[in-house]
Amino acid sequence: MRLLFMGTGTSHGVPMIGCSCPVCTSPDPRNRRTRSSLLVTYRDKNILIDTATELRLQALAANVTRVDAVLYTHFHADHVFGFDDLRRFNQLQGAAIPVYGNVGTIAELKECFAYVFRGCPPKGCSKPRVIPRVITGPFQLFGLPIQPIEVYHGELPILGYRLADVAYITDCSSIPPSQKEFLHDLDVLILGALRYEPHPTHFNLAQALQVIEELNPRRAWLTHMTHAFDHAQVEKELPGNVRLAYDGLTIEA
Numbered sequence: 001m002r003l004l005f006m007g008t009g010t011s012h013g014v015p016m017i018g019c020s021c022p023v024c025t026s027p028d029p030r031n032r033r034t035r036s037s038l039l040v041t042y043r044d045k046n047i048l049i050d051t052a053t054e055l056r057l058q059a060l061a062a063n064v065t066r067v068d069a070v071l072y073t074h075f076h077a078d079h080v081f082g083f084d085d086l087r088r089f090n091q092l093q094g095a096a097i098p099v100y101g102n103v104g105t106i107a108e109l110k111e112c113f114a115y116v117f118r119g120c121p122p123k124g125c126s127k128p129r130v131i132p133r134v135i136t137g138p139f140q141l142f143g144l145p146i147q148p149i150e151v152y153h154g155e156l157p158i159l160g161y162r163l164a165d166v167a168y169i170t171d172c173s174s175i176p177p178s179q180k181e182f183l184h185d186l187d188v189l190i191l192g193a194l195r196y197e198p199h200p201t202h203f204n205l206a207q208a209l210q211v212i213e214e215l216n217p218r219r220a221w222l223t224h225m226t227h228a229f230d231h232a233q234v235e236k237e238l239p240g241n242v243r244l245a246y247d248g249l250t251i252e253a
């Protein structure tokens with residue numbers, strides 16, 4: 001399984017508009033973070049986790065030409081608003097794309113993109129063609145076992161995902177004990193870590209490191225990061241099995 005970090009930034013992205021801090025003006029390309037998303041390639045199928053705001057730019061940068069399914073974590077703008085860019089993959093593949101999420105995410109998707117879910121006009125139709133699927137438990141995609149992980153983003157219940165021995169959990173501020181049961185024996189854990197300071201709806205760095213220590217995956221990468229993190233500097237502070245992700249990073253799992 002190959003993992004490609006399409007984006008690793010928080011909702012504002014890095015650099016932030018109108019910020020001249022050392023990270024926002026850094027020449028290190030690892031300090032440029034588009035909105036967070038992960039592409040999982042398994043048996044020549046591409047599973048995209050979230051359609052981040054810069055989906056088109058991310059796909060061009062990484063030469064991604066297929067999306068076979070989308071798994072949504074939740075319906076915040078930074079995770080959803082690349083949705084319209086799925087049209088291009090519809091054209092390339094000549095097929096609709098299944099999109100998975102919890103009941104709330106699929107409902108919000110239908111409300112926000114109501115024009116997509118109305119009947120398609122016979123001519124000049126240029127809307128994403130998707131098949132909405134509400135997740136009610138574990139399932140398989142292209143032979144890959146998918147375990148939804150129900151976590152909290154402040155008070156909002158959202159989904160993380162375990163795909164075989166890889167887990168992706170972003171925008172999380174607490175993981176219920178019942179869900180930690182699904183996170184043992186991981187090869188790779190990808191976890192959101194917003195910044196050093198505490199935040200009401202996201203793990204900060206100290207909390208994320210605590211979760212990693214508790215779950216004890218073989219390797220961990222942090223994502224969904226603000227401009228508080230200078231890549232090279234923060235990596236020096238991390239335990240040996242934990243790294244910061246950056247846009248365009250690929251890892252084999």
Ligand SMILES: [Zn+2]
Nearest residue numbers: 011076078171
């Ligand atoms: Zn987010």
Ligand SMILES: [Zn+2]
Nearest residue numbers: 019021024227
């Ligand atoms: Zn900044």
Ligand SMILES: [Zn+2]
Nearest residue numbers: 074076153171
């Ligand atoms: Zn969010």
